Amino acid sequence: MNGPLHLWLIPLLPFAGFLLNGLLGRRLPKWLVTTVALLAPLAAFGAVLGDAFLAATPMELRSWNGLGPVPHLLSFPYIETFGQWINVGTFHIDFTFVLDPLSLLMLLVVTGLGFLIHIYSVGYMHDEEGYARYFSYLNLFLFFMIVLVLAGNALLMFVGWEGVGLASYLLIGFYFKKTSAADAGKKAFIVNRIGDFGFLIGMFLLLANFGTLTFSEIAAKLASNPAWQGGILTTIALCLLFGATGKSAQLPLYIWLPDAMEGPTPVSALIHAATMVTAGVYMIARTHVLFDHSPFALSLVAIVGAATALFAATIALVQNDIKRVLAYSTISQLGYMFLGCGVAAYSASIFHLMTHAFFKALLFLSAGLVIHAVGGEQDLRNMGGLWKKLPVTFAVTTIGVLAIAGIFPFAGFFSKDAILYAAYLHGTDGKILWSVGLVTALLTSFYMFRLWYLAFLGESRSERGHHHATPFSMLGPLVILALLSICGGWIGIKRFATFLAPSVGANTSDTGSAHLEFMLSIAAVGVALLGWLVAHQFYGQKTGRPAKLAAALPGGYKLLANKYYVDEFYAAIVVKPLMVISKFLLGWVVDTALLGGTAWLIGGIATFSGALLQRWQSGNIRSYAAWLAAGAAAVILFVLVPWATVLGSLSAIHLGVAGQ
Amino acid sequence: MNSLFTQDVPLSWYLVLSAALFSLGIIGFLIKRNLITVFMSIELMLNAVNLSFVTFAHQWHAVKGQIFVFFVMMVAAAEAAVGLAIIIAVFRARATLAVDRIDLMKL
Numbered sequence: 001m002n003g004p005l006h007l008w009l010i011p012l013l014p015f016a017g018f019l020l021n022g023l024l025g026r027r028l029p030k031w032l033v034t035t036v037a038l039l040a041p042l043a044a045f046g047a048v049l050g051d052a053f054l055a056a057t058p059m060e061l062r063s064w065n066g067l068g069p070v071p072h073l074l075s076f077p078y079i080e081t082f083g084q085w086i087n088v089g090t091f092h093i094d095f096t097f098v099l100d101p102l103s104l105l106m107l108l109v110v111t112g113l114g115f116l117i118h119i120y121s122v123g124y125m126h127d128e129e130g131y132a133r134y135f136s137y138l139n140l141f142l143f144f145m146i147v148l149v150l151a152g153n154a155l156l157m158f159v160g161w162e163g164v165g166l167a168s169y170l171l172i173g174f175y176f177k178k179t180s181a182a183d184a185g186k187k188a189f190i191v192n193r194i195g196d197f198g199f200l201i202g203m204f205l206l207l208a209n210f211g212t213l214t215f216s217e218i219a220a221k222l223a224s225n226p227a228w229q230g231g232i233l234t235t236i237a238l239c240l241l242f243g244a245t246g247k248s249a250q251l252p253l254y255i256w257l258p259d260a261m262e263g264p265t266p267v268s269a270l271i272h273a274a275t276m277v278t279a280g281v282y283m284i285a286r287t288h289v290l291f292d293h294s295p296f297a298l299s300l301v302a303i304v305g306a307a308t309a310l311f312a313a314t315i316a317l318v319q320n321d322i323k324r325v326l327a328y329s330t331i332s333q334l335g336y337m338f339l340g341c342g343v344a345a346y347s348a349s350i351f352h353l354m355t356h357a358f359f360k361a362l363l364f365l366s367a368g369l370v371i372h373a374v375g376g377e378q379d380l381r382n383m384g385g386l387w388k389k390l391p392v393t394f395a396v397t398t399i400g401v402l403a404i405a406g407i408f409p410f411a412g413f414f415s416k417d418a419i420l421y422a423a424y425l426h427g428t429d430g431k432i433l434w435s436v437g438l439v440t441a442l443l444t445s446f447y448m449f450r451l452w453y454l455a456f457l458g459e460s461r462s463e464r465g466h467h468h469a470t471p472f473s474m475l476g477p478l479v480i481l482a483l484l485s486i487c488g489g490w491i492g493i494k495r496f497a498t499f500l501a502p503s504v505g506a507n508t509s510d511t512g513s514a515h516l517e518f519m520l521s522i523a524a525v526g527v528a529l530l531g532w533l534v535a536h537q538f539y540g541q542k543t544g545r546p547a548k549l550a551a552a553l554p555g556g557y558k559l560l561a562n563k564y565y566v567d568e569f570y571a572a573i574v575v576k577p578l579m580v581i582s583k584f585l586l587g588w589v590v591d592t593a594l595l596g597g598t599a600w601l602i603g604g605i606a607t608f609s610g611a612l613l614q615r616w617q618s619g620n621i622r623s624y625a626a627w628l629a630a631g632a633a634a635v636i637l638f639v640l641v642p643w644a645t646v647l648g649s650l651s652a653i654h655l656g657v658a659g660q
Numbered sequence: 661m662n663s664l665f666t667q668d669v670p671l672s673w674y675l676v677l678s679a680a681l682f683s684l685g686i687i688g689f690l691i692k693r694n695l696i697t698v699f700m701s702i703e704l705m706l707n708a709v710n711l712s713f714v715t716f717a718h719q720w721h722a723v724k725g726q727i728f729v730f731f732v733m734m735v736a737a738a739e740a741a742v743g744l745a746i747i748i749a750v751f752r753a754r755a756t757l758a759v760d761r762i763d764l765m766k767l
Contacts, residue, residue: 619763620760620763621759621763622689622690622691622759625689625690626690629686629690
């Protein structure tokens with residue numbers, strides 16, 4: 001039985017919150033703004049929970065009341081169509097929402113985490129200017145993210161895709177009076193647009209080759225034609241991958257995410273760690289049939305993911321801004337998810353997406369508390385010894401660090417292990433991918449414990465020591481997230497994969513043994529502990545070892561501290577040439593010379609002819625009358641003279657002359 | 661023998677007369693300086709047109725042309741009343757009726 005679930009309610013509730021707070025927020029009292037802002041995601045989360053409950057209720061529970069066997073309370077995929085959007089010839093786009101295990105899980109993460117972070121924001125943004133504006137943007141983000149997740153076709157997904165980009169832009173540039181924040185917002189938007197170009201081209205190619213953008217129809221067409229491999233499918237998959245690298249901050253388009261840390265910290269937690277940046281992973285999982293039919297594109301996904309994971313992790317080793325360490329860590333973890341997708345272990349990838357959302361949101365929110373406690377300072381070198389001041393924050397951060405490092409039995413262990421295991425089993429290049437993932441795990445463990453030691457242990461290096469009690473609204477979400485970071489992985493990849501199988505297909509490459517899985521787990525935990533040990537050796541005591549190592553390898557340290565000079569490289573090869581082209585070719589040649597010249601020419605003609613014709617306007621009434629009479633005479637002449645005859649005789653004369 | 665009085669005057673004669681009167685009106689309008697003469701020239705043009713109207717009305721046995729003439733005469737009478745009043749007002753204000761000198765709306 002598929003009763004109407006009113007899926008449209010889920011996105012529209014946050015949208016109503018956006019409208020209310022966005023239009024009226026400045027006039028409403030603060031408590032009302034807070035109520036609206038919190039109710040919108042709470043109601044959406046409630047609706048999603050209700051749907052999840054319907055989906056989870058087993059049929060035995062339903063049949064005891066004598067109604068007989070009720071097949072399913074909610075059978076997947078559940079599709080709701082709200083009307084036509086585009087209907088041109090054979091091209092149909094409907095407003096369709098699809099609820100299946102994949103979108104249900106994403107919805108739970110998005111609305112659940114969204115609600116927690118809204119609560120946290122109440123405390124965090126309490127004294128900030130633009131309180132209502134902040135919450136209206138946050139609600140707008142939820143609206144678009146839910147549209148993205150629920151979309152049943154690529155175009156509707158693109159609406160959400162662009163919308164979350166817009167919300168991200170607005171929230172990164174929330175402190176728009178700061179030039180760096182405004183610039184970071186623009187950078188994020190423009191870099192995302194470059195990726196969106198790939199997504200768009202991919203959609204056009206889908207439309208040209210499949211005649212539809214509906215995911216289920218594309219999957220059906222591919223299923224009926226299993227021999228169709230590579231070729232145009234590779235092109236489409238690569239275009240979609242390019243779009244995903246933009247949104248999910250992968251090589252080569254990751255550069256916007258570190259700068260996005262200019263936004264308020266809860267925004268970094270919600271948008272730039274837990275939800276929006278995972279949209280690329282979600283999109284690949286959603287269109288996985290295309291990737292399954294293109295081994296080349298799939299292996300490129302894995303290579304991009306592995307390369308990004310390692311690349312970002314090395315940068316994170318030496319960053320000193322607490323939020324930037326977390327940003328590079330996010331890029332690195334997203335690389336893991338791509339790696340998982342690339343070895344066709346979509347459920348492992350989504351599993352890691354979920355657990356990462358828990359512990360990374362937790363880490364960001366704790367970082368926000370740390371930053372508040374030391375008076376807006378973000379430099380790890382100026383922190384230290386905070387465990388005394390912030391015992392709860394210290395405890396939950398420890399949980400988050402253990403989780404991201406992949407230490408048993410925290411959430412990150414299970415998901416990371418699932419990805420590494422799938423990578424190890426994947427064909428010939430799997431071993432390479434696995435070792436890259438393992439090295440990244442080592443680095444991850446090291447830089448996270450580095451952050452932990454620098455911020456919380458040791459001596460206090462902070463001058464500004466004022467600290468006020470943390471409100472419960474900020475600690476509550478942290479505790480919930482900490483619990484999720486501990487238990488989130490206990491469901492286990494097997495059950496998780498079974499749950500997701502209707503959406504992303506079963507993982508067919510399961511050829512390993514329990515013994516191998518155990519050995520790989522031991523290796524993963526081993527490198528995590530090794531990373532901890534090294535971090536302890538470097539930062540546990542005041543040894544001066546980091547400085548010595550940096551001095552011993554000045555080139556390497558400088559390269560990492562300057563993030564491999566990628567920003568500078570892009571500035572040199574993309575931004576500068578664009579500026580030159582804009583300034584000289586478009587600015588001077590086109591604008592000044594071509595457009596300005598044309599305008600000047602037309603203006604000159606008008607001025608000149610005006611100067612000639614103004615003599616006509618003598619101001620002498622009799623001259624006007626004379627022209628009037630002359631005009632009337634001309635009209636009469638025109639009417640009376642039989643032009644056809646005249647012209648005929650004229651041409652006859654002409655012909656006669658020519659004939660002689 | 662057909663006398664001049666028993667025979668109809670040909671159509672063209674009327675039209676030539678009408679055209680001549682109209683042209684005289686135009687010329688008078690253009691070259692005369694006295695406002696009253698200019699005004700009379702306008703009347704002359706109107707009546708030249710009236711003449712063609714009745715001519716054609718007679719020719720085609722259509723009464724519409726004659727009705728038109730009545731309208732024109734009526735409007736011309738009204739116009740004459742208004743026009744002469746304006747001329748008197750102008751003369752009182754400027755003490756001249758030369759059209760070249762009356763080239764400003766402002767006093």
